[in-house]
Amino acid sequence: MNRILVVDDEPNVRLVYKEVLGDEGYEVLEAESVKETFDILNREAIDLVVLDIKLRSESGLDVLQRITKEFSNIPVVLCSAYVSFQNDYTSWLADSYIVKSSNPEELLKEVKRVLSKRGKTK
Amino acid sequence: MAKFGENYCWTIKDDPSVCPFIKPGEEHLLGDLERRNREKCIECEELRNDLKKMADEKGNFFQAFQTILDESSKREQTIIRYGRSLEIKEEMFDMLVHLSTSLKLVLDVDEILYKGLVAFTMGSSFGFNRAIALLAGNKKLKGYFAIGPKDQEEALFIWKELTEKNLTVQDLLRFSPHIFSKEKEKFSKILERLEFNLSEELFKNVFKAETILRVSPEDEMPSALRDFYRGTPFWVIPFFSHLKRLLGVILLDNFLTRKEVSSEEMRVMEIFATEISLALERGLTYEELEEKVGTLEEANVKLKEHQELIMKLRAEASIGEMVLQLTHSFKNPVIAIGGLAWVLKKKTTAENTNTKYMDAILEEAVKLEKTLKDFVNFVKTRYLSGKSPLDINKVVELLYQEKRAKGKLQGVNFHLNLANDLPMILGNEYQLYNCIENIVNNSIEAMPEGGELFLETEAQDGFVLVGIKDTGPGISDEVMKNLFQPFFTTKTIGSGLGLYTSKEIIEKMGGNIAVSCEREKGCRVTIMLPISEKGGGYEQDFSGG
DSSP states (O other), X not given: OOEEEEEOSOHHHHHHHHHHHHHTTOEEEEXXXXXXXXXXXXXXXXXXXXXXXXXXXXEHHHHHHHHHHHOTTSOEEXXXXXXXXXXXXXXGGSSEEEEOOSOXXXXXXXXXXXXXXXXXXX | OOEETTEEGGXXXXXXGGOTTOOTTOTHHHHOHHHHHHHTGGGOHHHHHHHHHHHHHXXXXXXXXXXXXXXXXXXXXXXHHHHHHHHHHHHXXXXXXXXXXXXXXXXXHHHHHHHHHHHHHOTTTTOOXXXXXXXXXXXXXXXXXXXXXXXXXXXXXXXXXHHHHTOOHHHHHSOOHHHHHHHHHHTHHHHHHOEEETTSXXXXXXXXXXXXEEEOTTSOOOHHHXXXXXXXXXXXXXXXXXXXXXXXXXXXXXXXXXXXOOHHHHHHHHHHHHHHHHHHHHHHHHXXXXXXXXXXXXXXXXXXXXXHHHHHHHHHHHHHHHHHHHHHHHHHHHHHHHHHHHHHXXXXXXXXXXXXXXXXXXXXXXXXXXXXXXXHHHHHHHHOOOOEEEOHHHHHHHHHHHHHHHHHHTTEEEEEEOOTTOOOEEEOHHHHHHHHHHHHHHHHHTOTTOEEEEEEEEEEXXXXXXXXXXXXXXXXXXXXXXXXXXXXXXXXXXXSOHHHHHHHHHHHTTOEEEEEEETTTEEEEEEEEEBOSSOOOOOOOOOOO
């Protein structure tokens, strides 16, 4: 079973992702801050991170940069509320870039695609 | 017949037959012999002849009489000549006084030149036939104003009119804008042709001498002057500022009367020129000053407007940021509501009566999301627009990649035709992407039964063109008219802000958007974007999470 870390500062959004991904058989862990994220990444074996670009006062893009440096084998699906078209080239570091929507199917699709690409499907 | 018997006509009283020079009304001279001798006989040939004969007959005594008579007549001529010269000088002096007084308070260059030229052409002073004023600027002398008749006929007419009206010096020197523009118009073609470099030999000589120069037909001169004066000599009077800067020249000539100018007159002309120079310098300085004050005032107004604009933009930018924050805080709850409804629906069996409520929640969440997206785009366009040089091909290509799959599902085939080596344009990639996306979405929606969609780019006359062409049914004139109005929509789900926002984006970039439609053949939207002249720029980051 793949283990996915969902990083988002909105508990109800995390709930949606946890339900959707959980129903598909993934084990979902949650983090709402940068500190919590790296605590979990250092402690647990994670196969993929679903990362929100904005984490209250902290930036998801900083988290993305640190993950690609310190945990380069873990793929990241970057989420944002709006199309932020090429505004920050850091976002290109992510394996996938999705716009949050009330239809979570796209997230599911991307998670599956990225995991299979990285050969992480267990 | 001067001798009557033993007497001479000039000694006979009260006999009208002896003197044929006494006219009617002068009968008193018959009896008043002394007065007749003074007024008539002194100039009479008979008296001279009589004296000559008497000198021959009776010797030197009468010879002396004759000599005295001749001398007195010569002296009289001299006195008359002096009198006339004095009269002319008085008139000139009078003229100078009037010119000086009348120029004292004048600041208008037109008026100064008018008075100056009138002074030189007026009959009672120099009475030149024509006068032309040329003003200096940009190392050139340019014809500005001229006065005088064009030919003999007009000259006679003018002289007659002036005599009849019996005008005084003051009358003539009074500035008449009407006459000024009439004379200027009359000479306009000549004035246009009279444009010379200050380095021209003729003018170089004048400036070096700093005095009036007489130019003979055989002297070296620019061809425009030779054509104009056609063998008539003319005089060039230079005008200098107190710092010896050349202000202009006046050209004078007597093409009708062929009159020459005495050295005495030249000296007086120089005095006139000094007066005019002073006034001209004052007038030109005033004109320059006025212009500078005008420029400054204009700059001041612009500065104020600019400041106001900056204030407005700042206020709008903070409004924009605020609204963006607000919509952002709406987005996550909408995602949570929609997402949870989706999860709930998935976990509920189809028979459950609550399914339709979950559907309704989902549908509303989708609508809300769409409205938020449009609203965010609208706000970003309206209030926030960081620009940087960009390659439109990249934007169009990305859009093509993104939309192709969606289009295919609906039977719309995408065709991409990008021009090579397109120049950069200055804009906001995010905005442009949204703008073209709006149009592409409309085109796709216009072809529910499928069709072809062409995306093209090309460079043309300082613009980069993006064409979006579909093979849909086209649109009605009514729709066409309102296409770019805010909150206009034909869709059931839509805010009506999409195309309006697109137009705003393009126009803010200094571009243009045009739509042409043909019934049953489809529409073509052409976006024209100005080519960026310089690189650089900045980019604002509005990424949201």
